[in-house]
Amino acid sequence: MRESSREHKSKAPMKLNFAVFVSSSSRYQKLKEQRSVSDPSGDLIVELIEAAGYCVDSREILPDDRVLIGKYVGNAIGSENVDAIIVCGGTGVSITDVTIETVRPMMIKTLPGFGELFRKLSYDEIGSAAIMTRALAGVTDQGQAVFCIPGSPQAVKLVMTKLILTETGHIVKHAREK
Numbered sequence: 001m002r003e004s005s006r007e008h009k010s011k012a013p014m015k016l017n018f019a020v021f022v023s024s025s026s027r028y029q030k031l032k033e034q035r036s037v038s039d040p041s042g043d044l045i046v047e048l049i050e051a052a053g054y055c056v057d058s059r060e061i062l063p064d065d066r067v068l069i070g071k072y073v074g075n076a077i078g079s080e081n082v083d084a085i086i087v088c089g090g091t092g093v094s095i096t097d098v099t100i101e102t103v104r105p106m107m108i109k110t111l112p113g114f115g116e117l118f119r120k121l122s123y124d125e126i127g128s129a130a131i132m133t134r135a136l137a138g139v140t141d142q143g144q145a146v147f148c149i150p151g152s153p154q155a156v157k158l159v160m161t162k163l164i165l166t167e168t169g170h171i172v173k174h175a176r177e178k
Contacts, residue, residue, distance in 0.1 A: 016083040017057040019076035023090030028063040041156045048160045064090045069102045077140045089151030091134040107138030143176035
């Protein structure tokens with residue numbers, strides 16, 4: 001790591017609060033029906049955030065629905081308690097996958113390198129199927145980092161350990177500079 005990157009990271013916030021949203025219509029429907037819901041990707045995200053010494057401010061399971069995703073992410077953007085937002089799932093190529101299209105307009109800047117690097121890391125693990133990997137990161141006008149990531153537990157572990165947890169504080173530091 002270059003000295004300037006090391007210096008910037010040393011000045012990044014040490015405490016971060018995350019909002020975590022899992023986009024899954026099938027899990028959301030089970031919740032509405034008051035049935036038992038398993039959420040391995042959401043559980044893994046929370047576990048990794050807390051193991052890194054950060055906090056989870058909120059966690060929700062949402063359907064693949066533009067209005068509800070927009071409402072919850074918008075509320076997190078409006079919260080002074082939230083430094084970073086993760087939306088997991090709904091990033092595929094089917095017509096119902098609307099996470100990226102919903103969240104992108106809420107960012108003032110995107111970080112194209114996030115998706116590029118995540119696809120490279122994914123390619124190293126899963127091969128050419130990585131071309132279908134859609135991932136997005138950016139910042140809000142409130143200085144928050146926002147990440148849209150695939151919903152598989154394998155993808156979650158990869159992106160959380162290799163990219164999100166290692167760079168979120170650094171991103172937030174720069175996003176809040178005047």
